[in-house]
Structures are given as structure tokens and as C-alpha cells.
Amino acid sequence: MSTAPSPSPHLGSAGSGGPPSDEVSPPAAPSARPGRWAPLRPLVLRLHFYAGVFVAPFLLVAAVTGFLYAGAFQAEKLVYAHELSVTEVGDAKLPVSRQVAAARKAHPEGTVSAVRPSPEADATTRVLLSGVEGVDAGHTLAVFVDPYTAEVRGALEQYGSTGALPLRTWIDEFHRDLHLGENGRLYSEFAASWLWVIAGGGLVLWFSRRRALRTVRGTRGRRRTLGLHGTVGVWAAAGFLFLSATGLTWSTYAGANVDELRTSLGQATPSVSTVAGGEHAGHGASATTGSGEHGVGLDKVLAAARAEGLTDPVEIVPPADEKSAYVVRQVQRSWPEKQDSVAVDPATGEVTDVLRFTDYPLLAKLTRWGIDLHTGILFGLVNQIALMLLSLALVLLILWGYRMWWQRGRGSAFGRPVPRGAWQQVPPVILVPGVAVIAVFGYFVPLLGIPLAAFVVVDVVLGEIAHRRGRRTPGGAPAVK
Numbered sequence: 001m002s003t004a005p006s007p008s009p010h011l012g013s014a015g016s017g018g019p020p021s022d023e024v025s026p027p028a029a030p031s032a033r034p035g036r037w038a039p040l041r042p043l044v045l046r047l048h049f050y051a052g053v054f055v056a057p058f059l060l061v062a063a064v065t066g067f068l069y070a071g072a073f074q075a076e077k078l079v080y081a082h083e084l085s086v087t088e089v090g091d092a093k094l095p096v097s098r099q100v101a102a103a104r105k106a107h108p109e110g111t112v113s114a115v116r117p118s119p120e121a122d123a124t125t126r127v128l129l130s131g132v133e134g135v136d137a138g139h140t141l142a143v144f145v146d147p148y149t150a151e152v153r154g155a156l157e158q159y160g161s162t163g164a165l166p167l168r169t170w171i172d173e174f175h176r177d178l179h180l181g182e183n184g185r186l187y188s189e190f191a192a193s194w195l196w197v198i199a200g201g202g203l204v205l206w207f208s209r210r211r212a213l214r215t216v217r218g219t220r221g222r223r224r225t226l227g228l229h230g231t232v233g234v235w236a237a238a239g240f241l242f243l244s245a246t247g248l249t250w251s252t253y254a255g256a257n258v259d260e261l262r263t264s265l266g267q268a269t270p271s272v273s274t275v276a277g278g279e280h281a282g283h284g285a286s287a288t289t290g291s292g293e294h295g296v297g298l299d300k301v302l303a304a305a306r307a308e309g310l311t312d313p314v315e316i317v318p319p320a321d322e323k324s325a326y327v328v329r330q331v332q333r334s335w336p337e338k339q340d341s342v343a344v345d346p347a348t349g350e351v352t353d354v355l356r357f358t359d360y361p362l363l364a365k366l367t368r369w370g371i372d373l374h375t376g377i378l379f380g381l382v383n384q385i386a387l388m389l390l391s392l393a394l395v396l397l398i399l400w401g402y403r404m405w406w407q408r409g410r411g412s413a414f415g416r417p418v419p420r421g422a423w424q425q426v427p428p429v430i431l432v433p434g435v436a437v438i439a440v441f442g443y444f445v446p447l448l449g450i451p452l453a454a455f456v457v458v459d460v461v462l463g464e465i466a467h468r469r470g471r472r473t474p475g476g477a478p479a480v481k
Helices: 040-079 096-106 166-177 181-207 221-248 253-264 298-307 362-374 380-409 428-444 446-472
Strands: 111-116 125-130 140-145 152-158 314-317 326-330 341-344 351-355
Touching: 040 166, 040 181, 040 380, 096 111, 096 125, 096 140, 096 152, 096 298, 152 166, 166 181, 181 221, 181 253, 181 446, 221 253, 221 362, 221 380, 253 362, 253 428, 253 446, 298 314, 298 326, 298 341, 298 351, 428 446
Parallel strands: none
Antiparallel strands: 111 125, 111 314, 125 140, 140 152, 314 326, 326 341, 341 351
């Protein structure tokens, strides 16, 4: 949203004869019918200005990398077309066990951690290997096999539940942590923590202005920049609020608080039980080293899952130990989502547990949908185009915001923001609940709360310094606090 304040015709100074102040008197009330919310506008304006100036660089990086990530899904299909597709569609697909055997013959290193059978007629099967030398921890080596001929068409490093290949993985990590590891994730959490504040503040400022001041046609200079900035910001605000909320759900600190809250409310994401049942538990669970074939084998396990209604795309996960079951789960994250899963006893081939996505708690479903919409998966190409447009809008808003800052700030210090002390004009009936709400949000979203508290402390200290200097200046008027 907006990253610079509304224009003000007034100049200010810390005291007569003193240096020019970086602040001005608040503009006249823009509304013909000022109400009890009118005093809140200068406070929002000041917060919006400073938050926009200091947070915008982080938002700019997030917007540019987010734009690239949204486009990476389609780029991945082109760059890795050889690995992802078959040369010719055959009459019938070979058993999964034969496809895995072909993959293991070509790549005997590591162990089979999962198998994703060909989900479409022209798609290859992915055999995922863990513990492969040279592959990053947490990643797997995906071996691509033609399901009709068992030809191995290549192998690529893969990351995450969406099966990101090297190109998308690199962009994903750049967007998430700038390739700086866990500490780098603080940048994206900081940006997401403040995006909703800036967007919400911009909405308040836009709708509290007179209609005549919102126009773009026939205006020039800073007035035109402000009109473009506000108009695009209003149209994109809902998208920014959504991106901020969903981005925080899997961030480091705010995400942990969200997970804890969901767990305490009984809304955590459930998982299928992997304990093999019956008196045969542990029997027949041994496997050829790293092959993924345990007990009854992959083919019978897949057949059992199909009998429970698990259609493509699915992923087969071998048992973790002798007392565990196979897990077969649907991995389609596009609408309508397929997220059902079953556990299959490796000794008998019987289904021991079933978990349907329809049985997920409401918040678990909303979290799943929110994340998939945020990453551009839920509605495919349309979703990705929408994210790219939102990213582009955010880039333009940031550039327009800095341009307004430059246009307004020439000849004075720091763009002449609204003076300190705006909060003193806010009625207690609004101020007290507002502070309480901000405190709660600050606790659950620490990268919002901590910087905001630091800003308030610094602002108060600077105000006190300016006040005392004004008192020491002969004939000087006291500075605004």
C-alpha cells in the first residue's frame, strides 16, 4: 500500500531561529464531517510513512523473488521437459516395482524414501532417493522413469512436498531466506509482518481523504504520483492482506505461535497412523537394502490404496522400521485438492488406517488452502498470474512511494512526516483498545511487535531531545512532542 504521507501545505520548525524541522503541522481535516475517528488519521499517517520507508526494501526483495517464484512453475515444465515426460505413450504401464528396480539399477546409491507413480498418461514416475552423497540435507534425488518402458530419463535434486526441481528450489529458497539459511528467513517474516500494517494503513488514509483528492486525471507531479499510488494500492490491498496472513503461517516465530494456537484449539493438521496392526506386525517387513520393497511389496500396497479410492497423483512412502506401515497419500494440491491418505500393513497388504481430507479440522483446511493459494498451486496458471500481478503492483507502489518521499522531501529533512504527538489527540475510547490489540498482535507476531516498540522508544527519546533543545534556544518556541 502507500509508503508516503498525504501532501501538506504547512512547513514547521523546532523553534524560531533554529534549524528547519523534519516535521510539519498536521494538514487540515480532509473530511467535511469529522468524527471521533478523525484524530486517528495523523497517527496512521505517521506510522504508514515510517513503516513504508524502512520496510519497503524488504518488501521489494520479497515482491521481486515472489514474482520469479510464481513464474517458476511454468518455467520448470519447459526446462525439465525431458525428465518430466515420456517419449511415447504406451498401451499399459509397467508395475511400479519394475520401474523402481530400473531406477535402482541406474542409481544404486541411497535408499528409496518415496515413489510417485506416473500421474498422467505422458508423465514419468519419480523414484525419490534419500541419503545420496552430494544432495543437500532435506532434499532427495528424483529418478525419472518411463512407466511404459522402464527407461530412466534422468535424475534431478528435488525439494518439498510440491516436488520442486532445481530451478524452482533455487528461487523458492531465494524468496524464503535469500540463501542465508534460518537466519535469512527473518527478512521474509519481517516483510510479511509489516505488509498488512502498511496495506491496512493505506486503506484508512485513502478512504479518509476527500473524493476530489483521490483523482488521477488532470493531475501532475506529486499529486499524480499519490493518485496512482493510492488507486493501485486500494485495488491490491486485499491481496496484500492475504499474502501477509498466509506467509506468516509458516514463518519461524509467528508460524510457531500459529501452530501452537491451532494445537491448543484442537485444529492441528492430523496424520494417518503408521503403526502396523495385527499379530503379524513386524513380520515380512524386511526389505532388500534401500529398494523400498517391504513385505507384500509396492504393487499390492498401491492396489490396496486404490481400493480405498486414492486416485492419482499419489506418493508411496515405505515403512520407517519393522513396526511401521506403508503410507500412501494423495499429493494433489490444486483445486479440488486430493489429500487423503492410508496406512497399509506390509505383512498382509491390509489397510490399517484411513484419513480423509474432509475430516481435517476447519483451521487445518484453511491453512492448507491458504498456503497453496499463496504459493500459486491451488488454481494453477490463473493463480500464478494473479500472484505475478500482485508482485508487480507491490513493486510499483514501493517505487511510487519513494518518489513521493523525494518529491515531498526536497528542501527539508526526511520527507517532512506528520509531527510527533498525534496519539495524544486520539480519544481514550479508541486509543486504549487499539493499544491492547497491537500488544496482542505484537506478542504473536514478534517481528512486528519488537520493531514497533523500538520505534516508539526511539521516537519518544528524539522528541524529548528536541523538546529540551527548544527550551534552551533563546526565544524559541517549545518543540512538538
